[in-house]
Amino acid sequence: MKNKKRVYTFGDRKAEGNASMKNLLGGKGANLAEMNLIGVPVPPGFTITTEVCTEYNEIGKEKFIELIKSDVKSAIKKTEKLLGVFFGSEEDPLLVSVRSGARVSMPGMMDTVLNLGLNDHTVEAIARKTGNERFAWDSYRRFVQMYGDVVLGMKPESKDDIDPFEKIMEEVKRNNNIADDTELSVDLLRALVVRFKAAVTAQTGKKFPSDPWEQLWGAITAVFDSWNTERAVYYRKINKIPHEWGTAVNVQAMVYGNMGNRSATGVAFSRDAATGENNLNGEYLVNAQGEDVVAGVRTPQEITLKGSKKWAENQNVSEKVRKEKYPSMEEIMPKAYKELFDIQHKLENHYNDMQDIEFTIQQGKMWLLQTRNGKRTGKAMIRIAMEMLDEKRIDEKEVLMRMEPEKIDELLHPIFDVKAMAEANVLTRGLPASPGAASGQLVFFADECNKYEKVILARIETSPEDLEGMNIANGILTARGGMTSHAAVVARGMGKCCVSGAGEAIIDYKKRTLTIGKKVYREGTWISLNGSTGEVYKGEIETIKPKVSGNFDRLLKLSDRYSRMCVRTNADTPHDSMVARDFGAKGIGLCRTEHMFFEGDKIIAMREMILADDTDGREEALSKLLIMQQKDFEGIFEAMQGLPVTVRLLDPPLNEFVPHNSKGQMEMADAMEVSLETIQLKVKELEESNPMLGN
Amino acid sequence: METEETIDHLVGTMIEIPRAALTADAIAESAEFFSFGTNDLTQMTFGYSRDDVGKFLPIYLDKGILKNDPFAVLDQEGVGQLIKMAVEKGRQTRPDIKLGICGEHGGEPSSIDFCHRVGLDYVSCSPYRVPIARLAAAQATIREDMNNTNLVK
Numbered sequence: 001m002k003n004k005k006r007v008y009t010f011g012d013r014k015a016e017g018n019a020s021m022k023n024l025l026g027g028k029g030a031n032l033a034e035m036n037l038i039g040v041p042v043p044p045g046f047t048i049t050t051e052v053c054t055e056y057n058e059i060g061k062e063k064f065i066e067l068i069k070s071d072v073k074s075a076i077k078k079t080e081k082l083l084g085v086f087f088g089s090e091e092d093p094l095l096v097s098v099r100s101g102a103r104v105s106m107p108g109m110m111d112t113v114l115n116l117g118l119n120d121h122t123v124e125a126i127a128r129k130t131g132n133e134r135f136a137w138d139s140y141r142r143f144v145q146m147y148g149d150v151v152l153g154m155k156p157e158s159k160d161d162i163d164p165f166e167k168i169m170e171e172v173k174r175n176n177n178i179a180d181d182t183e184l185s186v187d188l189l190r191a192l193v194v195r196f197k198a199a200v201t202a203q204t205g206k207k208f209p210s211d212p213w214e215q216l217w218g219a220i221t222a223v224f225d226s227w228n229t230e231r232a233v234y235y236r237k238i239n240k241i242p243h244e245w246g247t248a249v250n251v252q253a254m255v256y257g258n259m260g261n262r263s264a265t266g267v268a269f270s271r272d273a274a275t276g277e278n279n280l281n282g283e284y285l286v287n288a289q290g291e292d293v294v295a296g297v298r299t300p301q302e303i304t305l306k307g308s309k310k311w312a313e314n315q316n317v318s319e320k321v322r323k324e325k326y327p328s329m330e331e332i333m334p335k336a337y338k339e340l341f342d343i344q345h346k347l348e349n350h351y352n353d354m355q356d357i358e359f360t361i362q363q364g365k366m367w368l369l370q371t372r373n374g375k376r377t378g379k380a381m382i383r384i385a386m387e388m389l390d391e392k393r394i395d396e397k398e399v400l401m402r403m404e405p406e407k408i409d410e411l412l413h414p415i416f417d418v419k420a421m422a423e424a425n426v427l428t429r430g431l432p433a434s435p436g437a438a439s440g441q442l443v444f445f446a447d448e449c450n451k452y453e454k455v456i457l458a459r460i461e462t463s464p465e466d467l468e469g470m471n472i473a474n475g476i477l478t479a480r481g482g483m484t485s486h487a488a489v490v491a492r493g494m495g496k497c498c499v500s501g502a503g504e505a506i507i508d509y510k511k512r513t514l515t516i517g518k519k520v521y522r523e524g525t526w527i528s529l530n531g532s533t534g535e536v537y538k539g540e541i542e543t544i545k546p547k548v549s550g551n552f553d554r555l556l557k558l559s560d561r562y563s564r565m566c567v568r569t570n571a572d573t574p575h576d577s578m579v580a581r582d583f584g585a586k587g588i589g590l591c592r593t594e595h596m597f598f599e600g601d602k603i604i605a606m607r608e609m610i611l612a613d614d615t616d617g618r619e620e621a622l623s624k625l626l627i628m629q630q631k632d633f634e635g636i637f638e639a640m641q642g643l644p645v646t647v648r649l650l651d652p653p654l655n656e657f658v659p660h661n662s663k664g665q666m667e668m669a670d671a672m673e674v675s676l677e678t679i680q681l682k683v684k685e686l687e688e689s690n691p692m693l694g695n
Numbered sequence: 696m697e698t699e700e701t702i703d704h705l706v707g708t709m710i711e712i713p714r715a716a717l718t719a720d721a722i723a724e725s726a727e728f729f730s731f732g733t734n735d736l737t738q739m740t741f742g743y744s745r746d747d748v749g750k751f752l753p754i755y756l757d758k759g760i761l762k763n764d765p766f767a768v769l770d771q772e773g774v775g776q777l778i779k780m781a782v783e784k785g786r787q788t789r790p791d792i793k794l795g796i797c798g799e800h801g802g803e804p805s806s807i808d809f810c811h812r813v814g815l816d817y818v819s820c821s822p823y824r825v826p827i828a829r830l831a832a833a834q835a836t837i838r839e840d841m842n843n844t845n846l847v848k
Contacts, residue, residue, distance in 0.1 A: 397837050405804040405831045412823055548826065556829050563832035565811055568819040570797055580822035584829055589730060589819020590709075590797035646730060646797070646819075648709065 007071040011044025026248030028101030045252030046075035053246030088212040093122035095254040098219040102247040108464040111226035113219040115143035119210040137189035144196040151222040257360040267484040271354040276383025300482040375493040378410035386551040410495035414543035425538040430502030432534040433488035438475025438497040439528040439540040462487040475529040497531035574635025587643040655686040711735035719781035723788035733798030769806035804831035811835035
């Protein structure tokens, strides 16, 4: 046990791990190592393995720290050496981020701590070194808040409770007539740190830890603990991720996207995660930290000029305003844009799959924080794989093995009927965050998604707590947040229709209303979303079933060339047979004749047969049935065009064909021209004490 | 209307109770195909009433007593073994017997993989699952090929 390698370092184009070690290092850790190996700039740091997570759960915090202390200390030393800064130093302090990273990505489900290593002394050193006192104190106040929430358990448990830090923030802003966080002065930030710490002591009875090592152990164990939070457990359940996998922990030197106007942070996809189209896309914010982009607090801007123009059109923003207020990264940071473009290209060539990238530009220097195979819709999954086949990057077997069969289901989801959509009333537009068509009644809280049979969940923005409701809802609408917001990413992963960042929509949680212009829509109002165009409609819109065509058709034909078994369908009617043929069924594996007998006139003939006392009577009734049944079979055989049809001979649960209430029995007696007693006697005769088992 | 035309057809049976699987060799003497009705076969093998399962299955799943709903994901250890046995016995008696599955499981990817491995000729599922089944059947073939190659190495 003692000699087991528990910590893997990386930095400056070297790494102890690599991309094949996802089980041990988690997806994030393995890719951070790999990026170093292929020469992509990554802030140095180290990964604590997923196996350690299991050990931690077995032996507890104290013993765990003993076990791992020397490994972590030497890993920190390596990072210090690479950067020339030192953990806890009052001259040149090293600050780190502590993040989770399981084998497969679980976006937003587990905890993160940023800016770790700050205290009353190191904050002054950071202020001196950057010449930016405000930045240093803003980072410190963010750290105390984040550490308090994540590690010290200050985060409120229910949506009705108020975050104690937010409460203090609101108060300070109100007293000083400040609307935006960015207007807080250095003095106010200093005061905030003091009040935040006092709030920690008041609630937990302990002082906020100022020793960076104590902070680090706290953060590492908190990230391990977050593997078992309710929302993480639920996420694993719906995504079928085993609970015993555990998470790795990544500790990395901090880089800052909020060090002024030459700094920025963003998220990019090497291809379109919604449609699969081959173009770089994503969002960024100048002078911001990573969480600001994903959380949907500020309106993120598009990375490419093309994307920016499309965004402006969707949001009804004029070209003049777009250029002034929301310019693309391609326009205002051309050098960084070029660098990002080359890196995403390099990463895609290396991994041969669409990449989801997080980056930070610190005073003009590009750093990659993460790359992973991007989550995508079923449609994008197919298009990307088929195009990569055409580009000769992957072979046919790889295309097929990359497919997640359940995601195919999304392509069979209903789409809006074109005619009905043309007549529908467009209320507003947002971003086409996740394709699909959904109608439902408005609800405003994730835990109320059961309120109606079909709901549209409308939120200002979503958070990981909303996951369960998002899964139940037919569609998701958010007022804020872009294409990479929590709502958008999660919805695409679920294959759920989502319109995000509908800027004209004003959502009032207290009144439970959605206001667009002067119109107010209350909870329970029917609305419809088109996740492919971003349009929001009034009322319910008729849907139709989609057809198999294009890349989808190519993929299925490719499948048939490789499979040994063939696929048939279970169909009892000509209509079902036609549908299955269109989807490529090679015959019928089960056609149940008894289902035919429940319809219309057929049940009467069936009952005559049941009531018949002798063979002659039965045959007479059956001859009536024959004519009716023949028509059904003709339709089925026609649809199947000579393909095999397996017909199950009549296996009738006789008691299901007779009425069990007196009204029905009286009607049957009249129709059959027999006495009620005869019917009741027959029903009694057919009664089964254990109908589940054979008769 | 009677005509002189004859239509090629096979006469076979569904295998949906455990006894049918156990005596498949004898049944195959007269049956030219088997179609596994895994909904009922699961019900009878587990002794779970399909119509009442909603009352207790969520608890079983929550407590980890069952890993999956056996009516959605074929129970390979139990029900699957009955299928495997019936396939072997059926082929013993009648080497060219046609074998397929027509329960809900015929459209579920991990169950389709199992059907491929035990050597069924086809899976049959509801119309809207057909595209998923086509893909899953291809994956099952490729997966088996890859495993065989690894074994040779």
